[in-house]
Amino acid sequence: MQPVLEINNLTTTLFLKKGPVRAVDNVSLTLSQGKSLALVGESGCGKTMLALSILGLIPSPPGRITSGQVVFAGRDLTSLPERDLRAIRGNDISMIFQEPMSALNPVFRIGAQISETLIFHKKLTKNQVKSRRIELLKLVGIPAPEKRYNDFPHQLSGGMRQRIIIAMALACSPRIILADEPTTALDVTIQAQILDLIKDLQEKSKTSTVLITHDLGVVAQICHEMAVMYSGRIVEHGDVAEILSNPGHPYTRGLLNSLPRLDRDKDLSPIPGTVPEISSLPQGCHFHPRCPQRMDICSKQDPPVVESKSKIRCWLYND
Amino acid sequence: MTDQAYLCLDNISKAYPLKEGTWIKTTAWLRAVNNVTLNIFRGETVGLVGESGCGKSTLGKIACGLDKPTQGEVILSGEKIGSTNDLLKSRKIQMIFQDPFSSLNPRQKVRNIVSEPMRIHKLGSKKEILDRTSSLLEKVGLSSIHMPRYPHEFSGGQRQRIAIARAISVDPDMVVCDEPVSALDVSVQAQILKLLKKLQQDLNLSYLFISHDLSVVKYLCSRIAVMYLGELVEIAAKKELYTTPCHPYTRALLAAVPVPDPAIKSRALLVKSEPPNPLSPPPGCHFHPRCPEKMAICSRKSPGLTHISPNQSVRCFLYE
Numbered sequence: 001m002q003p004v005l006e007i008n009n010l011t012t013t014l015f016l017k018k019g020p021v022r023a024v025d026n027v028s029l030t031l032s033q034g035k036s037l038a039l040v041g042e043s044g045c046g047k048t049m050l051a052l053s054i055l056g057l058i059p060s061p062p063g064r065i066t067s068g069q070v071v072f073a074g075r076d077l078t079s080l081p082e083r084d085l086r087a088i089r090g091n092d093i094s095m096i097f098q099e100p101m102s103a104l105n106p107v108f109r110i111g112a113q114i115s116e117t118l119i120f121h122k123k124l125t126k127n128q129v130k131s132r133r134i135e136l137l138k139l140v141g142i143p144a145p146e147k148r149y150n151d152f153p154h155q156l157s158g159g160m161r162q163r164i165i166i167a168m169a170l171a172c173s174p175r176i177i178l179a180d181e182p183t184t185a186l187d188v189t190i191q192a193q194i195l196d197l198i199k200d201l202q203e204k205s206k207t208s209t210v211l212i213t214h215d216l217g218v219v220a221q222i223c224h225e226m227a228v229m230y231s232g233r234i235v236e237h238g239d240v241a242e243i244l245s246n247p248g249h250p251y252t253r254g255l256l257n258s259l260p261r262l263d264r265d266k267d268l269s270p271i272p273g274t275v276p277e278i279s280s281l282p283q284g285c286h287f288h289p290r291c292p293q294r295m296d297i298c299s300k301q302d303p304p305v306v307e308s309k310s311k312i313r314c315w316l317y318n319d
Numbered sequence: 320m321t322d323q324a325y326l327c328l329d330n331i332s333k334a335y336p337l338k339e340g341t342w343i344k345t346t347a348w349l350r351a352v353n354n355v356t357l358n359i360f361r362g363e364t365v366g367l368v369g370e371s372g373c374g375k376s377t378l379g380k381i382a383c384g385l386d387k388p389t390q391g392e393v394i395l396s397g398e399k400i401g402s403t404n405d406l407l408k409s410r411k412i413q414m415i416f417q418d419p420f421s422s423l424n425p426r427q428k429v430r431n432i433v434s435e436p437m438r439i440h441k442l443g444s445k446k447e448i449l450d451r452t453s454s455l456l457e458k459v460g461l462s463s464i465h466m467p468r469y470p471h472e473f474s475g476g477q478r479q480r481i482a483i484a485r486a487i488s489v490d491p492d493m494v495v496c497d498e499p500v501s502a503l504d505v506s507v508q509a510q511i512l513k514l515l516k517k518l519q520q521d522l523n524l525s526y527l528f529i530s531h532d533l534s535v536v537k538y539l540c541s542r543i544a545v546m547y548l549g550e551l552v553e554i555a556a557k558k559e560l561y562t563t564p565c566h567p568y569t570r571a572l573l574a575a576v577p578v579p580d581p582a583i584k585s586r587a588l589l590v591k592s593e594p595p596n597p598l599s600p601p602p603g604c605h606f607h608p609r610c611p612e613k614m615a616i617c618s619r620k621s622p623g624l625t626h627i628s629p630n631q632s633v634r635c636f637l638y639e
Contacts, residue, residue: 042504143592158371159593187370187531189590192575214505217577241581256579258509260538262561263578268538270509274474 003030004175004208005054005093010068010078012053014278015061021279023049023063025232031176036202036209038219038240040255041229044275047212048098050229051178054210055093056085072176091121094169096179100161104153110164111149117171136167140197159190166197173205180212195222216259220244228252231278231286238310248312250291285315323397324358325525326382326412326493331355331391333377337598349598351377352388353549359493364519364526366540368533368572370594374549375529376497382527383412383495410440413486417498419478423470429456429481430466436489455484458521459514476507480514487518493525500535512538533576537561545569548597548605551624555631565633567610604636612637 012024023046031037039047052058054070056077070077072093077085089095094117097103105113114136115129124132137145140163153161162182169177179198183191199222201207211223219226219240227237228251236249247253254271273290276282282289288298297315306317333352336345351374359365359382367375380386381393384406393400400406413436416422423432434452442448453463459480470478479499486494496515500508516539518524530536536543537557544554545568553566564570571590590609595601601608607617616636625638 042506157593188533188572188575189370190593192577193591195577215577216505216579220579220581220583221577244579244581255505258506259579260509260512260532260534261578262534262537262573262576263580263583268509268513270513271506272510274476274507 002033004033004072005029005031006069006071007054008069008071010050010053010070011066012049012058012063013066014063016279018279022232023278024053026068027232027234028068029227029234029237031208031210033175033208034202034206035225036198036211036223038223038226039210039212039229040214040216040219040226042214042255042275044278045229046232046278047229048180049232051095051180051210051212054178055089055095056080056082057089057095087121090117090169090174091172092174093176093178094172094174096165096169096177096182098181099185100158100165101185103165104161106153109150109152110156114149114164114168114171117168121172132171133167136171137164139170140164140167141193142167159186159193162186162190162194163197166194170201174207176208176210177201178210178212181214182211183218184213184215191218198222216244216256228255231276231281233286233313234311235287235313236310242309246309248308248310248317249287249314250293250316251287254290254292285313324394325361325363325396326359326527327392327394328355328357328378328382329392329394331357331378331381331388331393333374333381333386334389347598350549350600351597352381354391355546355549355551357544357551357554359525359527361492361525362519362523363542364528364540366536366543367527367529367546368531368536368543369546370531372594372597373546374597375546378546379414379495379497379527379529383407383414383493385414410436410489411491412493412495413489413491414495414497415479415482415486415499418502419475419482420502422482423478425470427469428466429461429468429470429473432470432481433484433488436485440489442489451488452484455488456481458487458518459484460510474507475503476510479503479511483511483514483518487522487524490522491524493527495527495529497529498531499528501530501532508535515539533572545572548594548600550605550634552606552635553631553633555633559628559631563631565627565631565638566606566635567612567637568606571609571611604634 007027007029010024010027011022013020014023027050041047053065065078111133114133118124118129118132133149134145142148142163183194202209223240226240226243227234230251236252247256258268258270271290284299284301285303288294295315303313303315305311305313331352332354334348334350337347337349339346355378369375381388430452433455434448437448456463456465461480500511528540540557542556543560545552547568553569564573592609603618603620604622607613622634622636624632624634626632627638
């Protein structure tokens with residue numbers, strides 16, 4: 001299948017006072033039409049930076065894409081001028097941000113915020129915009145949309161605000177949606193409703209999704225492929241069912257073992273320590289200080305990517 | 320464990336006045352907690368689950384004396400507590416808060432944060448308090464070199480450890496944990512959960528564990544109470560709750576938890592829409608507008624608590 005989005009050896013560097021650090025380090029991924037890819041990892045491992053790099057939204061300074069390409073519809077997004085990127089953002093590729101409380105502008109009515117992208121990209125008339133935004137609000141399951149579009153964000157609950165953000169992202173029927181922890185701030189019942197909505201969109205309108213999350217439960221429910229990130233790198237990448245039933249990288253295994261589960265009783269075995277500061281990464285494999293299966297070579301040399309059932313970056317699989 | 324509960328919340332209600340207008344008149348009452356009765360025994364962990372806004376944090380605050388119930392009694396090891404002040408002074412019940420970024424004073428050093436409760440309750444000389452502070456930090460997995468540092472130098476998980484050290488500093492019998500792990504990453508969350516379990520064994524603590532995450536509650540708790548719009552709708556031992564959940568709301572909550580196994584797809588959506596406004600709760604059973612199994616009676620009468628087995632009671636007409 002022809003991929004919708006291709007990321008080749010993408011590196012994003014942040015030029016900090018302490019010196020340059022790589023927030024995204026040599027990442028290659030492909031996304032096929034109607035599929036959904038999960039980016040998994042602890043906070044501070046570069047998931048959001050990767051999503052922002054795709055859209056060219058890295059705050060600059062201090063950040064800059066230093067090498068690699070993001071190929072969308074035959075064009076390399078990293079070399080496009082800002083003008084062309086603006087035509088793509090929200091139109092072909094849109095993003096759902098993490099915090100529904102801060103992603104909406106508090107002084108504009110939600111109707112106006114949804115129509116902004118429609119007016120900018122689709123050049124619709126006033127009446128067309130009006131009917132389209134009511135359609136969108138209905139789609140994301142807001143009751144009484146004819147009244148609701150005149151509300152301000154503070155008049156809505158967290159779940160409703162997240163739906164508004166999703167409606168904004170969907171406004172121009174994009175081909176790709178980047179969802180950055182879309183359900184982390186929500187209750188489980190509302191989370192289930194939002195996940196259902198995203199799944200529905202995937203199936204009906206063949207939208208491709210990149211889902212950023214640290215909840216492996218969410219990944220299992222709606223994603224096809226997953227990539228596990230650790231300190232800017234992808235350490236394991238493959239099919240969701242395959243990885244979750246048979247995780248290869250010790251980090252993936254650690255994440256799974258630290259998850260309390262409803263479907264089985266077992267003790268937790270958390271990963272010791274915390275994510276290293278990106279400005280002072282350990283030598284060799286970045287995970288080795290926390291790894292239960294580390295070997296001598298891990299602290300000396302970077303592991304290569306080994307391709308078996310999934311792509312794993314670990315010395316354990318290198319013979 | 321004796322028959323007598325360590326902490327007994329007897330028929331607690333709490334209503335907050337809503338004030339409006341120039342003369343700040345009370346226009347309405349928000350009934351956050353409604354006639355809740357909950358017993359907690361020594362060394363036991365009781366989980367309190369529900370969606371946001373269901374009154375679980377309010378109940379937690381009442382349990383540790385930070386808030387006063389409008390109705391009902393708090394009974395601590397057989398003795399009625401007259402005022403919330405007595406409960407606070409007794410230092411028997413302490414609290415851990417949800418957000419470790421706002422629960423620690425950014426201008427205080429860790430040493431002061433952890434030792435403040437001991438200084439207030441005058442538990443020993445300066446030297447003794449300092450020694451105890453460093454041993455407390457070691458107990459929660461930090462070390463005494465962290466004493467002169469400020470909270471901003473720590474990660475979320477480490478901050479939550481500091482908050483835990485502060486809570487156990489005055490030797491409490493019970494700790495109220497208000498969503499202590501929901502702001503943390505999964506790997507750190509697991510570390511904190513293990514720590515809480517270990518401390519419970521070492522110090523014979525009781526926990527009232529407030530959470531919205533049923534898988535976390537399953538790991539830590541022996542008894543679970545499910546709240547909906549200020550009322551307890553089901554209370555059951557862990558085994559009963561997870562194998563035979565009775566209230567439709569409990570079942571909906573359980574079905575909504577995503578399981579990290581693609582083979583187990585989440586079942587059909589059980590609840591629709593969002594919890595109703597607590598200012599104008601629906602008549603009868605509060606859950607009936609969202610309930611997949613509602614009957615005619617549900618919108619007219621409020622169901623009472625039915626005991627299904629010694630370990631399980633439910634507030635639903637399906638079982639009356």
